[in-house]
Amino acid sequence: MIKYARRVVLFFCGALFGISISIAGREVPHHSYYGFPLLADVIDSIERFYVTPLTREELIEAAIQGIFQKLDGYSEFLDAEDVAKQDENNQGQYKGFGFEVNGTEHGLAVINVFAGSPAQKAGIELGDTITHLSKQVISLDNQETILKQIKTAANDNQPIDVNVKDTKGKQWQLNIKPNVIHVAAIESKVLENNLGYIRINGFQSSTFDSIKTQLISWRQQQLNGLIIDLRRNPGGLFEQAVKVADLFISKGTIVSTKGRFKQANSDYSATDINLLKDVPMLVLIDKNSASAAEVLAAALQQNQRAILMGERSYGKGSIQGMIPTIFQDSRVKLTIAHYLTPKGDNIHQSGITPDINLPSMTGNASNNAPIINDTQADSDDNALKSAISWFKTDT
Numbered sequence: 001m002i003k004y005a006r007r008v009v010l011f012f013c014g015a016l017f018g019i020s021i022s023i024a025g026r027e028v029p030h031h032s033y034y035g036f037p038l039l040a041d042v043i044d045s046i047e048r049f050y051v052t053p054l055t056r057e058e059l060i061e062a063a064i065q066g067i068f069q070k071l072d073g074y075s076e077f078l079d080a081e082d083v084a085k086q087d088e089n090n091q092g093q094y095k096g097f098g099f100e101v102n103g104t105e106h107g108l109a110v111i112n113v114f115a116g117s118p119a120q121k122a123g124i125e126l127g128d129t130i131t132h133l134s135k136q137v138i139s140l141d142n143q144e145t146i147l148k149q150i151k152t153a154a155n156d157n158q159p160i161d162v163n164v165k166d167t168k169g170k171q172w173q174l175n176i177k178p179n180v181i182h183v184a185a186i187e188s189k190v191l192e193n194n195l196g197y198i199r200i201n202g203f204q205s206s207t208f209d210s211i212k213t214q215l216i217s218w219r220q221q222q223l224n225g226l227i228i229d230l231r232r233n234p235g236g237l238f239e240q241a242v243k244v245a246d247l248f249i250s251k252g253t254i255v256s257t258k259g260r261f262k263q264a265n266s267d268y269s270a271t272d273i274n275l276l277k278d279v280p281m282l283v284l285i286d287k288n289s290a291s292a293a294e295v296l297a298a299a300l301q302q303n304q305r306a307i308l309m310g311e312r313s314y315g316k317g318s319i320q321g322m323i324p325t326i327f328q329d330s331r332v333k334l335t336i337a338h339y340l341t342p343k344g345d346n347i348h349q350s351g352i353t354p355d356i357n358l359p360s361m362t363g364n365a366s367n368n369a370p371i372i373n374d375t376q377a378d379s380d381d382n383a384l385k386s387a388i389s390w391f392k393t394d395t
Helices: 036-049 056-069 080-090 118-122 143-155 207-217 238-246 292-302 382-394
Strands: 015-017 076-078 093-096 099-104 107-113 129-133 160-165 171-176 179-182 186-191 195-200 225-229 253-259 266-269 281-285 307-310 318-324 331-340
Touching (some): 036 056, 056 076, 076 080, 093 143, 107 118, 129 143, 195 382, 207 238, 238 292, 253 292, 281 292, 281 382, 307 382
Parallel strands (some): 281 307
Antiparallel strands (some): 076 331, 093 179, 107 129, 160 171, 253 266, 253 331, 318 331
């Protein structure tokens, strides 16, 4: 059985949680044998005697990489360039090719293509599979390496050569050049039967403000229902998800966090904001709804504010903190806590079960309508049609 893994080429998928820990205030545990003097001695010995010359900087970098290999896949050391890119990600701006993928036994399955991106302009569509990169066959064994090569190419502003296979078996080759991708926090409109629709692409720094502004503008329209679309949403900023949930919930717990130090343990409760509180809600999720998207989905479901429809979500229940180092231009991105749903569930690696299950095939019938501003999207999107039908029969 293939272990499903969410792979995102363009931006970090974690629920990021802003914390600041004073370097001077940290306690340094004493160990009788394994400690910093031993590490320094090992590095010094290698630098002086190893047959192939290596600089101290190379050895320290290797030591840091070795440390993070002992941790989960969401923790990493960020240098100045990485920190700058993370800040851009939080603003909804990315340097890349404009597609997101999942690893499969047949290659990298395209699960999202951003409007106006190099990938879309090159003809890549939702449902396509990338089978080769620079004549390398993509398999389960080398996908991590392939993804790193794609990311490196984007960072270095270098094009990539890929082989693509569509859902009908047609294959072709493409040369794609990276570019700056701008992704709107949300896309919204009013559907048939006066149903409000908001697709949340990711939880960036502007997501809460964008949704709040849209909800206020709809107050006078007397909506018959509201659909929140979290499909293919990989997450983002934890606090943005909490604030968005608070827009819809009057009381009760939104989420709680549990970690090893004081700041990582918190309970987040709803305030009495609750815009459009009398409007019934339905939330669409799928197997790619992760992290901060799951925070929002669970909060709305378990506070009985919305019905969840779709597939079981991805199941990322961890939170990463950005911890400064002694060099102010670098950070340690570290998993510092797990979050629990309002009912105390830890959904890590298990996901959220929707109230109404839809088979995965009911996403997009044509497999090429990933964006709401495509005028044909509604007619091609079977999951969205199911959501609209639910309001007609159940409200």
